[in-house]
Amino acid sequence: MELTSVSKRFAGVQALREIDLRIERGAVHAIVGENGAGKSTLGRVLVGAVRPDAGQIRVAGQAVSFRSPHDALVAGITGIAQELALLPARSVLDNVFLGVESRRRFGRVDKAGMSRRFADLADQVGLQIPSRALVRDLSLADRQKVEIMRALARKADLVVFDEPTAALSVDETALLLDTVRRLAATGTTVVFISHFLKEVLAVGDRVTILKDGAHVRTVRTSEESEASLVEGMLGRSLERMFPARPPRPREQRAALEVDRISTRTGIDGVSLRIASGEIVGLAGLVGSGRSELLHAIHSGAGVTSGAVAVDGSPRRIRSPRDGKRSGIALLPESRKDQGLLMERSASENVVLGQLAGIARWGVVRKRSERAVARGLVERLGLAGGRISSPVGTLSGGNQQKVLLARCLLDRPAVLLADEPTRGVDVGAKHSIYELLISLAAEGAAVLFASSEIEEILELPHRALVLREGRIEAELEEGAISEDAVMRVALGASPRGGDVG
Ligand SMILES: Nc1ncnc2c1ncn2[C@@H]1O[C@H](COP(=O)(O)OP(=O)(O)OP(=O)(O)O)[C@@H](O)[C@H]1O
Ligand SMILES: [Mg+2]
Incomplete structure (x- = not known):
């Protein structure tokens, strides 16, 4: 995927400024930046949820112009959003296969087939969630897993993950990072947006730093460290992440x-x-x-x-x-x-x-x-x-x-x-x-x-x-x-x- 001079303005904010970006096939391409830097907006442009005001997008050399996430899905691109978008009153299974249900003759939804595919998918990514549970009864972490499975069920060529590990435990995060690597190894391209710089360095092949909607640099992660990423994001270095611990209160009221x-x-x-x-x-x-x-x-x-x-x-x-x-x-x-x-x-x-x-x-x-x-x-x-x-x-x-x-x-x-x-x-x-x-x-x-x-x-x-x-x-x-x-x-x- 290739972006040339892509810009997006919302009322009063220039969210993206003439972004040039090449995302290599089969790579894990990480995106980092401060809150409001434009990461999610960029992700939403890729999956057709936001239309840029200017600029060109090419997929495998072909110019595209997505009018909706559905257009993007047809072109093999999907993603999971930062603020989850699930149907709370429906089951996990329904949510995972929403819009890509397998249908039998006469348009009846093939529940048994879906259940089988769900089990395969769950095995493949090592995430466990009861397929029949209603999404509204799930914890935040489980909801995040449903979103991840939904993205995978769509078998896209390019998947955008916007802060996928924010609600996951350490073990689940390790599993997800594994899944991301496996996806890339099988030729799927992954765009990985995260504030966890360790994850970015561990899983990303290349990383793009955004600041105030502009492209700062795109480099191989092997050439970056946490400190260099922080400096690129903030424009200054952070000597100490954690301020000195205050003395313990003397009076134990x-x-x-x-x-x-x-x-x-x-x-x-x-x-x-x-x-x-x-x-x-x-x-x-x-x-x-x-x-x-x-x-x-x-x-x-x-x-x-x-x-x-x-x-x-x-x-x-x-x-x-x-x-x-x-x-x-x-x-x-x-x-x-x-x-x-x-x-x-x-x-x-x-x-x-x-x-x-x-x-x-x-x-x-x-x-x-x-x-x-x-x-x-x-x-x-x-x-x-x-x-x-x-x-x-x-x-x-x-x-x-x-x-x-x-x-x-x-x-x-x-x-x-x-x-x-x-x-x-x-x-x-x-x-x-x-x-x-x-x-x-x-x-x-x-x-x-x-x-x-x-x-x-x-x-x-x-x-x-x-x-x-x-x-x-x-x-x-x-x-x-x-x-x-x-x-x-x-x-x-x-x-x-x-x-x-
Ligand atoms: N629908 C919208 N309407 C108006 N402004 C928006 C809209 N969506 C995003 N913005 C603004 O565009 C800028 C970029 O937002 P974006 O969500 O892309 O940031 P981000 O890098 O994902 O931040 P975070 O790390 O907090 O998720 C912000 O200033 C945001 O307030
Ligand atoms: Mg965001």
């Missing part, structure tokens, strides 16, 4: 106390205590109950027994509203399901939870909230300060920053964050770490769940490892190591002994 909480969602008698000013990391495999625990604390979701206290007083928490009133904020895992109003501006979305307060306190308050929103968003480096643009038009990573800004506006006593840096670029990751640290320095208790082992190693004062709904280990600052965390997560003792 508990901001959050959880007493033997159990839930229908699998949390089994979890107790924990987090001091004001303390940062605690929550590790564990996908399915270990990290999100369930955070939701149980924040909104009482699924809780069958147990108690929560904030700043020393017991709270009755039955809903997100109760949580908020008790001084607990939650940064959720999935942006899409968690109430961003896509038509409204970024600043409106930030102050959303405050609307009641604004109405009561009138205009002055509203102005000051706007100012606070602006301050927070600027601190997070929201692309070009576009806080009046509809959130739906911001890039995925920038939407995450809006959600975080909303959480922080409440100045919560307790911040619960579920994968706080998912989908954000390296520069923004750094600012999110700094924000979490400064929030703790101001006296908040921070509990964050992360699948990125480095975040668990570098950021918190203490790490809790969850397994099957129980806290199996508590590791203090000096004792947190990848080995210790993984041992516990997999069900072995933190020191010595064999795994499984």
